[in-house]
Amino acid sequence: MTLVLLTTLELALVTTLWLLLLATPLAWWLARSRHWAKEIVGAITALPLVLPPTVIGFYLLIALGPDSPLMALLQPFGMRTLAFTFTGLVIGSIFYSLPFAVQPLRTAFEAIGDRPLELAATMGAGPWDRFVHVALPLARRGFLSASILVFAHTVGEFGVVLMIGGNIPGRTEVLSTRIFQLVESLQFGEAHRIAAWLVAFSFAALLALLLVDRRIGTPRP
Known part of the structure; x- marks a missing residue:
């Protein structure tokens, strides 16, 4: 059970980090x-x-x-398949959780407006400086929201994880697929304990999201 939990948390953390990296330029382009x-x-x-x-x-x-x-194309580099591997799980999670990163970031970037960027430009800031030193700090609520949503969404993934990972113990088994396996084997007590933990985790994630939305406002021009 400890290994399943660690695999789940590792998958959620890696997916969140990759999505913040990949979704930021995409969300900025969509917003601007x-x-x-x-x-x-x-x-x-x-x-x-x-x-x-x-x-x-x-x-x-x-x-x-x-x-x-x-x-x-990847076989000459020793990669025959990424299906039923942890790397495959990460790729699947990135695709499945992409909108949960892009949408909060796009909304945060759109809320900034033009004026702060125009003021920075009049002070000699180039496009990169305006993005790093003006846009990113003003969009901090979007980054926090995206991080919470992606992490929580990845922890609860089932369909994509089962299809691409195959629920291999010690390699691709996560909490959601563990519940499925326990129910199939009629171990309802253990399934209930994991499911209750996920309910509590989901509630805590949503509560954190609401608190972030209330306490950290995105400044407007």
């Missing part, structure tokens, strides 16, 4: 760009909100399997 394809990209980014997790898991299983064109 006037490109005609912006909303198309935004819709694609939000697809995991409406797609069944098994659909995402199915296509990722094909893409990361040994017969896919992607893995054919």
Whole structure:
């Protein structure tokens, strides 16, 4: 049980860190760009909100399997497949939790407005300096919200994790798939204990999100 918990927490932490790194430039572009394809990209980014997790898991299983064109490119480097591996779980979690990182960050960047960036520009700040020293600090609420949402969402993942990870003990088994296995073997007492822990964790995450939203406002111009 300890190993399952550690695997779950490691998956959530790694996914959160990667998504903060990947979603920040994407959210900034969606918030600031006037490109005609912006909303198309935004819709694609939000697809995991409406797609069944098994659909995402199915296509990722094909893409990361040994017969896919992607893995054919990686086979010379010793990578035959990423399916049923922890790395595959991370990739699946990144895709499935992407909108939970992008949406809070995009909202926070949009709330900044133009004036703080224009004032920084008049003081000689370049685009990079304006982004790092003005936009990022003003969007701190978005980063906190995104971190909480992604971490909690990853802890509770089931469909994508089961499809791409296969619930291998010691390698890809996490809390959500552990509950599934316990129910299948009629071990309802142990399943109830894990499920109750996840309920308490989810409540704490939502409460933290509400407190962040109330106490840390995004300054407006």
